[in-house]
Amino acid sequence: MAGARMDVAATGTMSQPAGRLIKFVSECCWLTLGCLVLCTFLAFFSSRFWVAELLANLRVQLVIAGLLVLFIGVFLRHWRLALLACVVIALHLSWFATAFPPVSNGDSFRHFVTVTSVNVLSENVQHDRVIADLIEANADVIAVLELTPMLDQKLRQDLPAYSHVMSRSENSGNFGVGVYSKYPLADAEYFESVEAIDSIAVTVMVEQVRGKEEKFRLFVTHPLPPMNGGLFEKRNRQLEDVADRIHRFRKQASAIPVVLLGDLNLTPWSPWFLELQSRSGLVRGISHFSLEPTWYCFPLFPFGLVIDHGLIEPSLACSDFKVGKPMGADHRSITLRIASSD
Structure with missing residues (x-):
């Protein structure tokens, strides 16, 4: 007991x-x-x-x-x-x-162009890693954000295949921007949606094997991060202005598809992302269900956000979407393989 x-x-x-x-x-x-x-x-x-x-x-x-x-x-x-x-x-x-790819409007598609967008972080001096990441992406057109004069020069030297360039690099600030293309560029313009932040609009003349030259209008933008009320308003104003410019272009030149690339400083689950899609008429360019972050506070999934985006014309389809590897910045590159309907 x-x-x-x-x-x-x-x-x-x-x-x-x-x-x-x-x-x-x-x-x-x-x-x-x-x-x-x-x-x-x-x-x-x-x-x-x-x-x-x-x-x-x-x-x-x-x-x-x-x-x-x-x-x-x-x-x-x-x-x-x-x-x-x-x-x-x-x-x-x-x-x-928005984590799911949009439904394609056509039954058959052929490869059109491959584009990459990357925010390299202006403080990042690991330029060789940036170059290696871009070489692996093997895009036809590259949009670079937070571009510095030093990196601009290195990209021109180390990526000679991208001989068609328009860029505005900055030593101070985080809003340098550039486009590097294997294809000729036309009707290029810089524009400011908010003061002192340049965005790019340019027509890319894509050469086709069949002898027919096709083209698309590329917009590249990098709005402010919405870390207070004032920045929130400026970011939204920039997104609205870019969306309105895209909408006007699509009405004037409906035969030319549009692609928007950039670090937009918002995720697809923000109502402002839905507003951007609705206002511009573009859709998110992904090929599969994806929650993979493109920006990290710490290099683990729960500490990342999806804030780098490619938006495309509904008549186009994204046949492949990839997020790049670490290259010394807090962001990762995104690469879209875009197809057009026959």
Whole structure:
């Protein structure tokens, strides 16, 4: 009997730490869920307020946190916790429709052009890694953001195949921009949607094997990061201006397809991304379901955002989409293999 009492006492002693741990985990989950509910509520106002839009850009992270709470709730059989986590997750899932490639309008496509966009980070001096990444991408046209004079010179020297160039590099600031093309460029223009930030619009004359020369209009832009109310307004104004320019061009020259490349400083799950698509008439250029980040705070998936984009004409199709490797910057390059309908 004495031995039995000792076993019961020992079991009770061991279960107390486990009970305290379960209680602690449960309380942490409820606290996390409360934060998720607050963030989800604020995200409904993301079209108007910069803090709310920052939260909307973090939908992937919010869903990851929600899934963690859901799994723990199911494991602990805290069904109310799990149910509320499901509701929070469901409120974000519809926004990930842009993670899927758009439905093609045509049945048969042929390769048209390959384009790459890369934000090299103006402070990045690992230019050889940038060059190696671009060589591996093997694009026909490259858009470079945060371009410095030193990198501009190196790109011209080390990538002689890209003999058609228009660039405005900057030593100060983060808004140098350039286009490097294997094909001739025409009707080139720089324009400012907001003060002191240049964007590019240029027609690329694509040479075809059949002897027929085709072309597309390329827009390259890099708006400000929306880290306060003023920057939020300027970023939105730049996106609206670029979208309006694209819309006007598409009305005037409907036979020439349009491609938009850039670090747009917003994710596809922001309402402003949907506004950009609607206003310009372009669609996100991806070939498969993709949540892969193009910018990292730390080099792990939960600490990255999808903010570098290629948008294309609905009459085109993206047959392949790739995110590049680390090359000394906080961004990764994106490469789109674009096809056109026969």
